[in-house]
Every structure is written in structure tokens, then in C-alpha cells.
Amino acid sequence: MCPKPKNMKHRAHILNFLKRNRLMSLATSSKNMPWAATVFFAYDTIGTIFFYSRKDTRHCRNIAKNPNVAITFNQYTGKPNSIKGLQIIGRASEVASCECARCYAIFTTRYPWAKKFSGDHTLYAIHPKEMYYIDQKLFKHFYRVRIK
Numbered sequence: 001m002c003p004k005p006k007n008m009k010h011r012a013h014i015l016n017f018l019k020r021n022r023l024m025s026l027a028t029s030s031k032n033m034p035w036a037a038t039v040f041f042a043y044d045t046i047g048t049i050f051f052y053s054r055k056d057t058r059h060c061r062n063i064a065k066n067p068n069v070a071i072t073f074n075q076y077t078g079k080p081n082s083i084k085g086l087q088i089i090g091r092a093s094e095v096a097s098c099e100c101a102r103c104y105a106i107f108t109t110r111y112p113w114a115k116k117f118s119g120d121h122t123l124y125a126i127h128p129k130e131m132y133y134i135d136q137k138l139f140k141h142f143y144r145v146r147i148k
Helices: 008-019 058-065 100-110 112-117
Strands: 023-030 033-040 049-053 068-075 084-094 122-135
Touching: 008 068, 008 084, 008 122, 023 049, 023 058, 033 049, 033 058, 049 100, 058 122, 100 112, 100 122
Parallel strands: none
Antiparallel strands: 023 033, 023 068, 049 122, 068 084, 084 122
């Protein structure tokens, strides 16, 4: 498990932002070739991000060879001061068997339909190493702020 974001004054804003979003862009690479995929995500309160996918997808095959990933979450409504985003660099891996029940419950609570795919999908966890948050309304600018 990863530690809570160091800059705790923004933690509630980040958790609220994640709660209101469902999709993330996941960037992986293998043999110096990048790949990006859009996946559904869930999260826990300590900063771990989860996604559920088949092991034979390109992004999961890449993670098996190179666990370093980048993920992004973005929001823009077109209204003034509405730019928000989260950028994370971290390490991805299959969820450990000792954590599987807890993490699976987090994911399936958010996406009950995921239970239909339990036969051919695997739950992955991303543990953030660096985290940047963009919140134009909160920060009064649209530049990213390092959180972790």
C-alpha cells in the first residue's frame, strides 16, 4: 500500500474529484514504445488506484514487462474556472492475493457490473510515486501543483 498524499490540505479535493470521475487514461510502455488506454478506475482513501482488465490487453502485457505507468484524469466543463485534472506517475501490479478481497470489494462497489467479468479479468493496483493536481478554481490558476 502507498502512503497518503503528503499535502493533506488538498486530499479532500482530490478524493472528491476522483469520486465524480469514472475513466482514466493509463499510459504504459514496452520496448521503448508507448501505449495509452482508457480504463474504468476505483480508488481507496490512501491513494491507491485500481483498474480491472484482461491480462492479454496491451496495457497489461506492458505492465508485466515494465510496471512504471502514468495516469491522468481530466475535467473541463467549458465554464470559467472549471479546469481540473490529476496526473500520477506510479507503479502498477496485479493486486496481491492477501489484498484481493478488500480491493475487489472497492472496485465492485463502484462498478457492480464488473462481477460479470471475474472469469477473465484481473484487478490491478497503481501505487503513486508522484502526484500533480490541477484545480483552476481552488488554486486560482490552471497550472499543476505537486501534491506528492
